Amino acid sequence: MKDSDFLINPIRISLVEDDEIIREGFSVLLNQTPKFNVVSTYGNCEDFLKNINNDKPQVVLMDIELPGMNGIEGIEKAKKINPKIQVIVVTVYENDDLVFKALCAGAGGYLTKNVPSQYLSDAIFEIINGGAPMSTNIARKVVASFQKNHHSPLSARETEVLELLAKGKSYSNIAEELFVEKETVRTHIKNIYWKLEVHSKAEALEKAKKEKYIS
Amino acid sequence: MKDSDFLINPIRISLVEDDEIIREGFSVLLNQTPKFNVVSTYGNCEDFLKNINNDKPQVVLMDIELPGMNGIEGIEKAKKINPKIQVIVVTVYENDDLVFKALCAGAGGYLTKNVPSQYLSDAIFEIINGGAPMSTNIARKVVASFQKNHHSPLSARETEVLELLAKGKSYSNIAEELFVEKETVRTHIKNIYWKLEVHSKAEALEKAKKEKYIS
């Protein structure tokens, strides 16, 4: 599909943003190009969800901090109504937790609000073309979330054991998989607990994941 | 830092790519701009790693499919030698497994090889500025990896229970957390096993993660 095709069938866009100034700004900005058709704008998720089947947006620009239902819930419900809807989060918040919650909820893009106006249009085209538009800092966060902490107190073997424990395997399972005795696995786990200063599987996994000793 | 600063201190770049044509092409292309300084090019990881402390590259463009050590291992070892090195994978492979293995190994960017030459330069600036340059399709894969399967056979409550089980919690832990009896948790788990056609925690978690019923 070429960009010019959108002149015949402009991309249907809804905006959910409680700040009226920003909302109208985005709306005017996007409507400047005939490739976009801002079909509706809302100040909260409730109204947006109520009209979603009428508006039939292809792309939604969604704020996170909203009166009433927050954007995360809004994304979840919107995706449940129509999984094909592409949601781009546009927010000032770049707190790690929010970013990952939004992506888990179904956001397909995430922009921090200081985006130059050109980026907005680019992002919309990108998500329509199967991409995942993200601000620089967000992309880095997302990629970093895959990477492990290089300053783990755990030895290679211990990390291996803990990784298998994280998959829900029992000591015996792990022993078989690593071709060692169950007693050896037990010793590794005792040492892991000692190093992480914990006294149970759940605590160890929580700490190890938080500190990114395991993925 | 402004782009113009790189005229005084050009960005030091190493290339690891076994196809000599591509390698030389990239090298010539990047050296066309005085902001870049391609300090070395290699056809395999072994040679690259041997000279890494001499070359002192800030950015490495790394192929995955290489004779001898593959790119994934290469990234791991390079990051172990100098964690500050920024690695951008440049490859034709966009197999899910490889993408995530590369990111876990420490890659900070991932481009599929049909990148227009302009993108290469942009990507290098982006990674130096704390971003994570990715091709459209790769970014989508990465974002999609956070999202759950909307066609889960599990009920909301069952998913909740399984999610806690994945954290290594015991039935009793889960019961407390959900304010129900342990017996109720046991029933949920029995139903989960039945639905997923498995007979143990490890099997259930494996299947549920593979099918993305839980994260």
Add this chain to the structure above:
DNA sequence: CCAATATCACCCACTTTGGGTGAGTAGCAA
């Protein structure tokens, strides 16, 4: 109304888990 969901109970047997203590081997670095 029926099916699915969520809740709880009691049976049983086996395994798992966490903690304690001790000990041998190997490799590496001061």
Add this chain to the structure above:
DNA sequence: TTGCTACTCACCCAAAGTGGGTGATATTGG
């Protein structure tokens, strides 16, 4: 050489966890 760490294995114990079976009740949405 002497430590240190890592990796391996063994045996003790008691409590808790796990998987499977069967049953029940209440609520809810299509």
